[in-house]
Amino acid sequence: MSTVLNEHERVIKAPAEVVGALLDRLSAEDDPLFPTPAWAAMIFDRPLGVGATGGHGPVRYSVTEYEPGHRVRFDFTPPDNGFHELSVEPIGERRCRVRHVLETRPHGKDRLLWSAVVRPLHDTIIEEVFDNIERAATGGCARPVRWSPRVRLYNRLMWSRPETVGVPESAHLIRTAVDRPGYEDAYRMELLPGQPRDPEAWTGILRDAFPVIDRDGDELLLEVEARGLTARASILVDERYVTLSSTVRADTLRGRIYWGVVKQAHPFMARMMLRRTHRRLALATPSAGERELERRRSAVSGPSHLVSG
Template identity: 45%
Template sequence: MGVYNLHERVIAAKESEVGALIDTLSSGEDDRLWPHHLWEEMELDRPLGVGAAGGHGPVRYTVAAYVPGTWVRFTFTGPGGFRGFHEYTALPVDAEHTVLRHTIAMNLSGLSRITWPLAIRAMHDAVLEDSLDRAELACTGTLARPARWSPYVRFLRGLERLVTRPAGAREEHHPSPAGD
């Protein structure tokens, strides 16, 4: 099963400004592109560059190519069944506008043929729109049309919180029959 997934936004900023956001990926609090305040952080085992390995949540990848200020491509190493890449690219439209594009091109096999359409795609689409919001806000100081999570994404995020909540937080208090 093949997947081609594209998210892009025209940002009223120079290519150099938008491209500089790509360079901050996986830099913790200094990351101005990945929406780490809402989603699991993108983490790499070293600074962004060819060969750096890491991921976000269950999605794992290695930096396969990197042109600072312009483009980064990550090759998937997990989950099992993801074969392909995802990338960010800054493409100039004119002197004052740039397209920030995120692309996934991959083939799915095994369980991923079920998990991608059932849950991962919706979550991916939401995180990418949040990422594009961060880019637009960082470059322009405003958001023309902020991304909104669908009811299905809000439902999946609720399930995620239930599954990842510490065990003690899931326990409910059941009063004893004596009323104490």
């Protein structure tokens, strides 16, 4: 059984203590380094420190060694084995080296999975972490990593999927939009760091094909035109989720026949459009390093007029 040793390093033109302070904020709500929302966030069951357990996406690990401002080591959770580690080393008064090391012993089909899928994703994510370190510590990134076609495909395939829910109680517009509806549904996705909280930014879910006819706080009501039907759609953005809801009433025989056919595909189409828009807005969101710079500017000069998304 062969051992995989994967190493990345980069020289950052900033003092080690500056970069170390950024390292200490990994997994925090204002994490300036991990490349979310393009990738699943690093989340632990407690603040960064020895004993914290969690991971990012399907990758599970726990913190086994931690030297604040210098180094943090994560051991993979069984049945996986090995560790990955991120460290900062001064190499002068105004420069430092950041280094990431991963060591594991894949077995069976995991060896093929590492080469074909895990390694290109891992390499891209780590280089994006380094990009964010460079941005947050120096104000810019000279050569940001580019996604290969394979990485872009994997990102699309791995993107989270909408959850089927009831029409939210707080979605007042859609709940009163149609008298005696014959059909209702709702699908939601969790909002990711940096994604827009204004429902206007989410109208692309329906490809801007349906006009907005009302707004109440964080909810938009859209009119869905179809002969023989009274139909409305709603986009609600609350503190945690974006929810797409629909309500339909067939008013004529032609409408009932039409809706009887369309409703077979409607759930699939609604989930697909919500998921596609969710991913598009996530990829358009400024990086964690850019959001960190914007937070600093806002702290100094007040809120920026620029709005993500």
